[in-house]
Amino acid sequence: MKWDTLDEEPCSLSRTVAVVGDRWTLLILRECFLRVRRFEAFQSSLQITRHLLSERLKKLVRFGILRRVPYSESPKRYEYILTQKGLDLYPIIMAMVHWGDTHMGDERGRPLLHEHKSCGKLFDPVMVCSECGEVLHAKQVHVHAGPGRRGADAA
Template identity: 75%
Template sequence: MKWGELEDEPCSMARTIGVIGDRWTLLILRECFLRTRRFEGFQSSLGITRHLLAERLKKLVRQGVLRRIPYQDSPKRHEYILTQKGLDLYPIMMAIVHWGDTHMVDARGRPLLHQHRKCGKDFDPVMVCSECGEPLLAKEIHTHPGPGARRTPAPEKPKAKRETRAKTKAHRSAA
């Protein structure tokens, strides 16, 4: 599977990964949310090579995550700002940061704190159910095919094929 093919997969996650699923893109986006807008700004704060930065920015613009806006035209210069589609990536960023805050901090503690203007407090992001408002636990979610699912889960070979998984021989008695 090549990078370009991800966008065509019948999976929202694969498609999203096709857009933001590489290290530099995620880091560039972080900078965007921290208000960086210009080429030099990204380059110097990330240490990304100029070549790759130019490529990634182009890709993000193509995909509608960033918009390239002129801010002067003596020598034509542009800055990159998040579109609504880009701003909507915020929950992903917060979820990533929060996991890092929980599992990857050293003894010194969190590098960055987040304050919610609405209530004035430093907060953690919590993911809840849009229907009942309860926090989501992986165990309590059941996934099922939607209208855009693949045509068939492909039974492929009608030949034996033990079964999908489990039981294969996990039922052995002694050790």
């Protein structure tokens, strides 16, 4: 497939996959949510090759998910900060973490626990319907073609 035009497909999942749908990008984003911001920090915590890290950061900046912000004038040094568009990826990351906790855990228990500052409790992320607030299950969802649909594609 021509992955470079995937972000123009009439399918929102394809468009998302085009941007964040590879292993390294997802791991980089995890680090971002853990407040990692600098090239060397990403590199040493992920053991990613410097070449790929450089490419992926550029791509995330290009798509407006990270901002490259100078933190030192001489020498010129930059750090990478999540934009609002990037912060909005949080549900994707949390959904993946939760699935891993549930289905890929081992006897030692969870690697990380999440505390919700607003209520002070350890929590799991739950996906609900924006209209009625009930927990969502795949089988209770029916899909309709929307205005942006064309041809035999899906979404």
